[in-house]
Amino acid sequence: MSDLEIVVCMKVVPKSEEIRVDKESLLLERTGVRSEINPPDMNALEMALLLKDDQPARISILSMGPPFFEPILRVGLAMGAERFFLMSDREFAGADTLATTYTLAQGIEKIGDIDLIFCGEESADGATGQVPPGLAEWLDTPQVTLATELTVDRKKRIARVRREIKGGHEIQEVDLPAVISVKTASNEPRFIDYHRKPWAFEEAKVVIWGHDDVDVEDGYIGLRGSPTVVSGLREAEVRERRKEFLRGSPEEVAKEIAKRLQGILT
Amino acid sequence: MTVDKGPIEIDDALWEELIEITDGKAAPCYQCGVCTAICPWGLVRDEPLSVRSIMRGAQLGLLEAEEAIWLCTACGQCEIYCPRGVPIVEVFQSLRQLLWEKRKTPAGLTPILWSVYWNNNPLSQPPSQRMDWADGLNLQIFDSTKHEILLYFGCTASYDSRAQSVARAIVEVLRAADVSFGILGEEEPCCGEAVLRLGHSPYFQDVAQHAVDIFEKFDVSKLVALSPHCYDVFRNHYPNINESFEPLHYTEYIANLIEADRLTLVGNLSSKISFHDPCLLGRVNELTDPPRAILETVPDAHVIEMPHSGPDTLCCGGGGGRMWMETPPGERFSDLRVQEALDVGADIIATACPLCISCLEDSIGSMGVTKLKVRDIAEITQMALGQESKNDVVEE
Amino acid sequence: MVASLYAPSEANKALWVFLEIEGDGFASVSVELLSKGRDLADRAGWTLCGLLLGSDISDRANQAFQYGADEVWLLDHPLLAQFDVCGYSHATMQAIKEGKPSVFLLGATANGRDLAGRLAVRLRTGLNADCTDLILDEDRAVLISEVTGFGGGVIALLESAEHCPQMSTVRPGVFIANDPDPSRQGDLVEMKVNLKKAEIRSRIVARHVGEGVDLTQAPVLICGGRGIDGDFESLRELAALVDGEVGATRPPVDEGHIDRERQVGQTGIVCRPKVALNFGISGAFHFIVGIQDAETIIAINTDPEAPIFNHADYCIVENAHKILPALIKTLKTERE
Numbered sequence: 001m002s003d004l005e006i007v008v009c010m011k012v013v014p015k016s017e018e019i020r021v022d023k024e025s026l027l028l029e030r031t032g033v034r035s036e037i038n039p040p041d042m043n044a045l046e047m048a049l050l051l052k053d054d055q056p057a058r059i060s061i062l063s064m065g066p067p068f069f070e071p072i073l074r075v076g077l078a079m080g081a082e083r084f085f086l087m088s089d090r091e092f093a094g095a096d097t098l099a100t101t102y103t104l105a106q107g108i109e110k111i112g113d114i115d116l117i118f119c120g121e122e123s124a125d126g127a128t129g130q131v132p133p134g135l136a137e138w139l140d141t142p143q144v145t146l147a148t149e150l151t152v153d154r155k156k157r158i159a160r161v162r163r164e165i166k167g168g169h170e171i172q173e174v175d176l177p178a179v180i181s182v183k184t185a186s187n188e189p190r191f192i193d194y195h196r197k198p199w200a201f202e203e204a205k206v207v208i209w210g211h212d213d214v215d216v217e218d219g220y221i222g223l224r225g226s227p228t229v230v231s232g233l234r235e236a237e238v239r240e241r242r243k244e245f246l247r248g249s250p251e252e253v254a255k256e257i258a259k260r261l262q263g264i265l266t
Numbered sequence: 267m268t269v270d271k272g273p274i275e276i277d278d279a280l281w282e283e284l285i286e287i288t289d290g291k292a293a294p295c296y297q298c299g300v301c302t303a304i305c306p307w308g309l310v311r312d313e314p315l316s317v318r319s320i321m322r323g324a325q326l327g328l329l330e331a332e333e334a335i336w337l338c339t340a341c342g343q344c345e346i347y348c349p350r351g352v353p354i355v356e357v358f359q360s361l362r363q364l365l366w367e368k369r370k371t372p373a374g375l376t377p378i379l380w381s382v383y384w385n386n387n388p389l390s391q392p393p394s395q396r397m398d399w400a401d402g403l404n405l406q407i408f409d410s411t412k413h414e415i416l417l418y419f420g421c422t423a424s425y426d427s428r429a430q431s432v433a434r435a436i437v438e439v440l441r442a443a444d445v446s447f448g449i450l451g452e453e454e455p456c457c458g459e460a461v462l463r464l465g466h467s468p469y470f471q472d473v474a475q476h477a478v479d480i481f482e483k484f485d486v487s488k489l490v491a492l493s494p495h496c497y498d499v500f501r502n503h504y505p506n507i508n509e510s511f512e513p514l515h516y517t518e519y520i521a522n523l524i525e526a527d528r529l530t531l532v533g534n535l536s537s538k539i540s541f542h543d544p545c546l547l548g549r550v551n552e553l554t555d556p557p558r559a560i561l562e563t564v565p566d567a568h569v570i571e572m573p574h575s576g577p578d579t580l581c582c583g584g585g586g587g588r589m590w591m592e593t594p595p596g597e598r599f600s601d602l603r604v605q606e607a608l609d610v611g612a613d614i615i616a617t618a619c620p621l622c623i624s625c626l627e628d629s630i631g632s633m634g635v636t637k638l639k640v641r642d643i644a645e646i647t648q649m650a651l652g653q654e655s656k657n658d659v660v661e662e
Numbered sequence: 663m664v665a666s667l668y669a670p671s672e673a674n675k676a677l678w679v680f681l682e683i684e685g686d687g688f689a690s691v692s693v694e695l696l697s698k699g700r701d702l703a704d705r706a707g708w709t710l711c712g713l714l715l716g717s718d719i720s721d722r723a724n725q726a727f728q729y730g731a732d733e734v735w736l737l738d739h740p741l742l743a744q745f746d747v748c749g750y751s752h753a754t755m756q757a758i759k760e761g762k763p764s765v766f767l768l769g770a771t772a773n774g775r776d777l778a779g780r781l782a783v784r785l786r787t788g789l790n791a792d793c794t795d796l797i798l799d800e801d802r803a804v805l806i807s808e809v810t811g812f813g814g815g816v817i818a819l820l821e822s823a824e825h826c827p828q829m830s831t832v833r834p835g836v837f838i839a840n841d842p843d844p845s846r847q848g849d850l851v852e853m854k855v856n857l858k859k860a861e862i863r864s865r866i867v868a869r870h871v872g873e874g875v876d877l878t879q880a881p882v883l884i885c886g887g888r889g890i891d892g893d894f895e896s897l898r899e900l901a902a903l904v905d906g907e908v909g910a911t912r913p914p915v916d917e918g919h920i921d922r923e924r925q926v927g928q929t930g931i932v933c934r935p936k937v938a939l940n941f942g943i944s945g946a947f948h949f950i951v952g953i954q955d956a957e958t959i960i961a962i963n964t965d966p967e968a969p970i971f972n973h974a975d976y977c978i979v980e981n982a983h984k985i986l987p988a989l990i991k992t993l994k995t996e997r998e
Contacts, residue, residue, distance in 0.1 A: 017392045021816055028816070034393060036384045097789060098664065098782065128791035129770075133747065133779025142748055142863035145776050160867070165772050166879075168871035174864035190369060191379045194468040220664045227666070227788030231806065232819035241959065242975040253978050254988035257939075257960060258996060260976060261904060264937055264958055265881065390951070426947040427969050595916035624946075631888060631944070632913050 001154055004057035006048045007108055008118045009131065010041040010076060012069045021235045028233075035072060040120025042189040044182040047150060048118050049080045049190060055152070058082050062107050064092055064100060070206050078192040078200035085111060089210040094223030101134030103221050106214045108139060116159065117179045121146060132181035143179040144172050148186040152176070281327025288360040292324040294350040301344035301354055306581050307337055310597040317344055317354060324357055335361050336372055339588050339599075340463050341545040341581035358586075362465020375464055378590055382473060387421035388460040388590075396421075396452050399430040403437055408448025410485035415519070417447045418489050420496040421456050422620040428627070429620035433492060435648035436516055442651050443529040447490075455480045457496040462503060464587040474504050481507055488512050490519045492644075494546035494619045495585070501551065515547060517618050517643055521556035524563050531560075533650035535567040540612035541643075542572070542603060542626065543579035544619035552577070557618050557643050564650045572606040580606065584621035595632065600625035607638055618643045666787040666825040670803060673764040673826040676709040677702060677798075678735075680754075680768040680777065681726055683716055683745075691769030691834040693729050698796060698837040699767060700730035706800040711735055711763065711851075715753055717743035723850050728842035732849065735761060739855040741862060747776045749862045753855050755784060758827065760853065765798070765805050766827035769834060778831045788822030789829040794836055805830065835881070877924065882906030883935040883953065885926055889942020889963060889982050892919035896986045897941065903993040909933070911949045926952035941982035945970025 012035050020029040048059045060083040061076045063069055067088055077084055087107050095103065108114055117139070122129035129145070136143035148169070149162040157176045162169055164183050174180075192200075211221060219225060246256045301317035308314030315337050323329060338358040345354050365371050381390045397405075408416045417440065423429040440447050458473030481489070487510040491497040500513035523529040541557055548554045554576040561569050574580035583599035604626060607615045615626055615638060626640045641649075677699045682689040696712060703710040711733040712726035723734040737753045754777070758766065766781075768774040770792050782789035790807035794817075797806040805828040807820045822828055877883060882904045886897050888911070897908045909926040910919070926933060927949040938956035942963060943949060950973050953959060961974035962985050971977040978985060 015392065015394070018394050019816055042380075097779075097791075098786070101783060102664075128789070129775050130779040130782070130789055130791050133776045134783045137751075137780040137783035143776065143780070144864060146772055163772075165871070168869070170866050170870070171868040172864050173867050178864075188373060188376050189380065191366070191376050191466070192383075192469070197468075225664050227664070227786075227822040227825035228790060228820050229822065230818050231821055234817050241973055243971060243977060244975065245971075245977045245979070247979075250980060250984040250988040251992075253980060254985060254992045257976070257978075257985075257989055258992045260958070260960070261882075261937060261993075262996075265904065427945075427950075427972060428947065624948075628946070632916065 004051065004055060004116065004152060004154070005114050006051065006057055006059045006116045006118065007062050007111060007114050008041070008045045008048050008059060008076070008081065009104055009135070010045065010061050010063050010073055010120070011038050011065055011123060012036070012063075012072050013038045013123055021233050035068075037072060037075065038120055038123045040122060040182065040184040042120075043184060043187055044118040044120045045076055045079060045081065046187045046189040047147065047180070047182045048116075050187070051116075051150065051152060052080060055154075060085060060111055062104060062111070063087065064095070064103050064107070066093075067208075070208070071201075074201050074204065074206070075192065077204050078197045079190055080193060080196065084204065084206045085209060086206055087209045087214065091211040091218070091222045094226060095221065096226035096228040097128060097130045097134055098227060099221055099223075099225030101131055101138055102225060103214075103216060104131070105135055105138035106216050107209065108135075110209070110214055115176050116152070117141075117177070119179065119181045121181050121184045129181070132179050136179035139177070139179065141177050141179055142174050143181070144174050145181040146183045147180050148183050150180060277327055280329060283364060284324050284327050284329060284361075287364050288324050288357050291353050291360070292321045292357050295321045295325065295352045296350060297322060298349060300347045300349065304343050304347050306339070306341060306343060306583075306599050309602055310599065320361070321352065321354065321357060324361060329361065329364065335365065336587075336591060338586045339545075339581050339583055340586035342550045343545075343578075343581065346549065346577060359463065359465045359467070363467050366466050372591070374590060375587070378460055378464060378587075379466060379469060382456050382458065382461055382469075386456045387425060388456065389421055389425050391421075391425040393452065396424045396454065399424060399427075399433065403434070405437070405449045405451070406447075407451055408484050408486065410487070412446060413448035414446045415448075415488045415490045416481075416484070416486045417449050418457075418491045418496060419449070419454065420491065420493045420620075423492045424454070426620060426624070428623060429492075432620060432623070432642040432644045435642065435644040436492060439520060439529070439644060439647050439651065443523045445523070445528070450480065450484065453480060457499050459495040459499045460587060460590070462499060463585065464590075470503075474499070478505060478507050481511065486511065488514065490514050490516050492516055492620070494544045494551070495621065498546040498550060515551075515553055515556070515618070517547070517556040517560065518553060520643070520647060521559040524560060531564050531647065531650035532652035533565070535564050535646065535650060537566075537613040538568045538570055538611055539614045539616050539646075540570050540572045540607045540610055541575070542582070542607075542615050542617040542622060543576055544617060544622050545579060545581050545585055547618055548575075548579045549577050557616070560643055560647060561616065564646060567646075570610045570612055572603075572610055572612075574606065582619075582622040582625035584625045589621055589624070598625070598629055600629040601633060604629045604633055604635060604638065608635065612638065614638070614646075615640050616643055616646055663824075664786050666827075667759065667785050668762050668826055670764065670824065670826050672762055673803075674709070674762050675706070675803065676711055676761065676763040677765045677767065678711045678713050678758075678761065678763040678827065679731070680766070680774065681712045681714045681722075681734075682769055682771060682774055683719065683722070687722070687725055689769055689771055689834070690839065691771060691774070691832065693839040694834065694837040695767050695769060695832060696726065696729040696731055697840040698832075700840065702796065702798045703732070706798050708764075708798075709733060711761065713737075713754065713757060715742050715750055717741075720850070720852075723848075725842070727846050727848035728844055730840065730843075730846070733851055734848060735851045735853060737853050737855045739857050741857045741859065742855070744866055745773050746862050746864060747773070747780055748864070749857055750777055751780045751784060752857055752861050754781060756855065757853050758785065761851075763827050764803055766829045767796070768829070768831045770831040771834065774831055778829060782829050785827065785829075787825040787827060787829060788820075789831070790820045790822075791831045793830045793832050796830060796832070804828070877907050877909055877926065877931050878933050880907035880933070881936045882939065883909050883926070883933050883937070883956065884939045884941070885909040885911065885943060885953070886914060886920075886941050886982075887911040887943030887949075888913045889944075890914070890986075891942075891983075892917065893983070893986070894920050896990065900939075900986065900990055900993070903990065903997070906935075906937075906939075909952075911943050911946075940970060940974070941986065943970055944968045945973060
């Protein structure tokens, strides 16, 4: 039986505490802002690596973003992924979820013959959690979201997934190929494998695809392919703790606390 | 470990790995067992940590992902007494390194490494907030043409509010002595000590190299570190930066300032003080004199020694990466230390390490002790500066 | 530009709400959306419709009318007995193609998000997820959604004026549910569902609900430290009154007053509740790490110099044993 073919969709996000909004252009200020791999994507990669610990598998990282994503995401290769495809083109920029999932789906089709697609539950910047189901729809595959554990039965061509739901969990069986979103912090992503590190950061060839390299319709990608428009943007107030002292008798203070609780919770 | 219970299967491949990764350092051990006898774990547990068995295992090629390997606080007490000079702490760290390679580390440790990787600190704190604590202090970025020393705070002092008070104290003391100093600000690199102690040597090399690159960029010669943990790695585990790189612990530096008459302590302390030597200061780096020299010049400070002092200091339990692991109540070395301080009648336990402060204060709280306070040497020095110094505005 | 399956000019001035089944009724968020939808529909003169999928659930339509729906579009089919995103997507598409609503709202529950994500792509339309507010611009027939991004650092207003249906998901608890009006009635629109077994490509094999404690999901976290002297009974009583969970610092856990699974902090659990109420906690750094992202932090401690007061919004210098009974009493009185 051939290797299990897995794609893990990953992206780089700005560190959320450093985000600033340019008040005039309504754009996010990027200069000097530190980046990191979207933390839930690390959990997604770890779930793929756990599968690979148990059976022959080939893991490909797929990302859509500007060139600076490349050196950062090589960490995934150092953790154990074999290939890294970066879809990078000005034409892809400005994409909302519809255009992003469309573009990623075309990338997955081009890689070809994939058994499992893993995504992080959501992203630290947009946090919509809509990429996994959208991706599954474009690819016409089933999906299971909020996965915390997963096993594969190659013979039956299914995956058995433990899924977190409100108040507990369910076990689902899903036909392959399938899109799986991995619950944030559901595992501990392994650290860089230092035996892989020199190859991962220097020798490994990252495949970069522009919009001409993939089978995409121009009207469906980037800004043009995005029905959602941002009509306003502002910085939320930075949470500085108020450090307001409430004084009085215990009864008076209790009333103050209750008042504030009511305000916050309703 | 089942080492002494009859014939055992030796895995040749594992034996080779162990010899290689420990660089054969366990070889001189002749199993005398002094290490086990002297290890502080024997003071808090019925079964001591069998350092001897672990050394034996390293010699023979036996390895179990045991709790024992992660108990070591790197206090170095065993090394002082080992008759053959076996670098036991290093052997433990090599065993941990092997466990990293085999992916058999306890939960909760990998995130520490990732935190250093993404955030430049092991505390999962935002890198952009590293200098928030110093708002309003007007600290200057290090300029090798102007500044006598680079003041290196380290991650704990930058983010832990208790340790920040020590950082502020040092700043005030240096200004009172008219020392021209600079800092690295947000560019201050994590020293990587947590990574070293947790056993990930290869990653530690990368972290150290990155820090070295920054020190070279800023042309740093004299570095004064707040934490003995940072100081120890700079002094003993970093590659050579250049001929003139000189890391100092701040207690050494302040003691020198006092001796050179750049600093005079006038404030009355009126307390009985016991100095708790941090392992990495007093034992491993033999810096037992400077903190005591400072205390000696503080008017009305009655210094009393606890039984385990100087090179025999009793570890607080926070080293060796243990700050990131749970130590059950009743097994905390710092509880014993607090009792020693109470027994000699001290009002203050003085120390010079942010991790010691954390462990000791924790123990004081859990033991319900009210008459004992923990103070850092920097804080005591600051208190003893006297009223006048507070009004000085010193420009760098 | 990608075009949605039907243009805004073809859309009906209707707001649709996906009614997620839970127990004998609907998930709270579905009811909250009906209430908000009623409000938006009233102002704009639009129709509010509930979308109900399931097997043998026609009787539930009445509940939807009582919560404000003018119409309920019913898709009743044995294969819809359990939520399956592929099956529900197929069926919903049939209804939407028929009803052509201008706006379609879903609760951002686990299943709601799955359904919304697939449908938005199938419909080739925009989807605004986890909205914190919704505004209907009647002149343009455009739904404006407010969302937060970047861990709460940024607030954006989003719209997709040229695509239909305009889809948004909203988290439970953002809007307030109105009281049901038992006299209210509405129109039931029954749709014939075309669904084949092969279209269901995943199966729920087991379900375990109601086990374990998950502090990270609690909107209110009530933490006790050394200063409460083990009185977690009072904390539990308080927690029950505010739908919260009880957490602790390490010392009470060590002393056996409470389970380690409730320990909050660097070596315990890290939470992001709406409110963290801290009793008798000094505020050592390794604890603060566990709650520092709470929206509001309230701290009660006898020591005015306690470090926790540097990390709190509201600070009370008092003995926890005095505040707790007073607070419990106040909250109980308010309930009545």
